[in-house]
Amino acid sequence: MAVLVIAEQGAGSLKPATLNAVTAAAKLGDVHVLVAGAGIGAAVEAAKAIAGVSKVLSADSADYAHGLAEALTPLVVSVAKGYDAVVASATTFGKNLLPRVAALLDVQQISEVVAIENADTFVRPIYAGNALATVKSADTIKVMTVRATAFDAAPAIGGSASVEAVAVIAGSGKSAFVGQELSKSERPELTAARIVISGGRGMQNGENFQLLEAVADKLGAAVGASRAAVDAGFVPNDYQVGQTGKIVAPDLYIAVGISGAIQHLAGMKDSKVIVAINKDEEAPIFQIADYGLVADLFKAVPELKEELDRSA
């Protein structure tokens, strides 16, 4: 059985979530990786080196520069027809592209797979992670997005895949890239960070997130937020951890001033160690936290920074 992984790349490199998709795909069969973009030399080299990848298909074209779904879909559909399964990571790139591909293949996609039982049976969360559905697909080609935090990253080195250029197929041209505004940060990306510190409505305003940033810089952590904090306008939406935001599973998750709404827990409950700092001892977050500190965050967080300074 051969499985096609749709790599995500940009700015000359392969996005890390591709490695998790490779691990998921390897459970289904022989892994080939499709790298499509403009000026993708480095990304193709990176894909070749992933352990467990036997072939890399490269499609280099200015048409694919911004990873637009309309541009990539005809290519992916054409390549996918030779495979038993198509896998992409459930990033905004994968979520945008893959259903468009699945519809043209006349396949019912399986979204956000967290476990693969066998070649046609998969587990996926529903109702914001409050239930897990085990589903069996009757389609000939299985098309799925996989949740990166549910699969380990494949080793980025050790592989020696062959490379094959595939013919470029033009897209519809009905959409055009206008611009991009990426949050600039020296800190690691939320979904890739080993430690995440997140703030909720208890932070009271956006400026107070500086308290969390100071601790994050000390720990090499990423900064996140609950949906309540995003809805209140404290921080941009790309900070959001939760079912409607990002799903994270770091070694350490520190929830500050977060009550623990179901929707937030769905985004972080698979973290290895959870710390909660909240002044309300009844807050539901304490029911899942390994270490709970009932305290005023405006005292506790600066203290935490000092404590880390002192003992470092």
Added chain:
Amino acid sequence: MKLLVAVKRVIDYNVKVRVKADQTGVDLANVKMSMNPFDEIAVEEAVRLKEAGIATEVVVVSLGVLQSQETLRTALAMGADRAILVQTDAELQPLAVAKLLKAVVDKEAPQLVILGKQAIDDDSNQTGQMLAALLDWPQATFASKVVVAGSEATVTREIDGGLETLAVSLPAIITTDLRLNEPRYASLPNIMKAKKKPLDVIDPASLGVDIAPRLTTLKVTEPPKRQGGVKVASVADLVAKLRTEAKVI
């Protein structure tokens, strides 16, 4: 310009979902149902486009059981002009929904279709993209800002790590993300008015598409429960435990 908005009736987002003991699904008996929150944002955006004089008519469509009429009435009370229910008790998966919506779009010929990015029951996040594919229209998913001018929509999208702006030629598909707008509450007079607005019910068989499910749900289970841990007395205590017990810093 005519706009079409798709809405879904789902368990209210405030309801605690319970998995049934026989593992066949979640308990829907006597549970409050509401419009999917992302679809409320879609209705709001469409109504604002009408209020801004860009759209001339807002048609809302839902697919599912008879009670979905209530969801459509809510959309009408928010300001939509007319509603269509494709009524069925059958299980509809996103591909089938996209095919049915395509048939409705073929009849209604809207210039823009706005949908929620995902429904909070099955969390698939597929229907808008699939509909765009079947129609061969461009798509602007996870929208946080929409500007329609002439034959084009400029849409800012929520992507990992920030925002992206696309220009799509009309007709097009837009799916909504959280920050696009804050949906209004329908006023009582508008709720009364909505009762008199037209609501057509159609049989999916009349649309001539295959809606058979492709996925069989073998079981629905509760996720493993995480056990709560200990309360620590101080920040110093916390740091010590993280260092020596959990060994994560």
